[in-house]
Amino acid sequence: MVEQAEALRRTPLSRERVLCTAVALADAGGIESLSMRNLAQHLGVVPMALYKHVANKDELLDGMIDAVVGEIDPPEPDADWKQTVRGRILSARQMLLRHPWAALAIESRNTPTPGVLGYLDSMVGAFRAGGFSTDLAHHVMHAMGSRILGFSQELFDATRRAGRSGPAEPDPAAGFPPEAAARFPHLAEIAGAASHDDASVVGPGCDDQFEFEFALDLLLDGVDRLHRQGWRSAP
Known part of the structure; x- marks a missing residue:
């Protein structure tokens, strides 16, 4: 550990190194866990050393965005x-x-x-x-x-949250919560009509990648049709 810290101190600090380390920290713990202080600690420098490469936290975040x-x-x-x-x-x-x-x-x-x-x-x-x-x-x-x-923004993420009465996650096998299904029968009908991906951010029963590509292709096909027709907006 001492040798690793010494190696960090000997490695020249650069904007690229600052941003790469910040990205790695945000990947590991989320952006809310990132501070100039813990970034400096991981780089083996004092916080003031960072300000030679990024003026403030906003500039750090902008640089991280551009890096990714x-x-x-x-x-x-x-x-x-x-x-x-x-x-x-x-x-x-x-x-x-x-x-x-x-x-x-x-x-x-x-x-x-x-x-x-x-x-x-x-x-x-x-x-x-x-x-x-x-x-x-x-x-x-x-x-x-x-x-x-x-x-x-995913539609079914919102409808799933609207159907919950408490903080507990519904059983994926149960589909739309019964009380919400009674009130919103058509949403309940389609909520489970999709391929399954338990890790989906869209909701239980939905395959994120499939849903994203499906909507993207619908848009692109529609755009292609308008382009071929020589579409123009109203004057």
């Missing part, structure tokens, strides 16, 4: 717009699965970070390179919403 957004795969050479957009969105989703704190962190920023802006700009560029008008590209980005970054 940089993990999203670049466009494949010679791929058409739909392959490019689909592939990069699914790569963004895998990045968020590796870094569960990142989606909330991205949403929490008042202004998108340079890395997020660069990624969004490249996605608009993929639509434009595919022959989309600026008008259609504008509306497509609205329709995609956060899904373009690999995440979305």
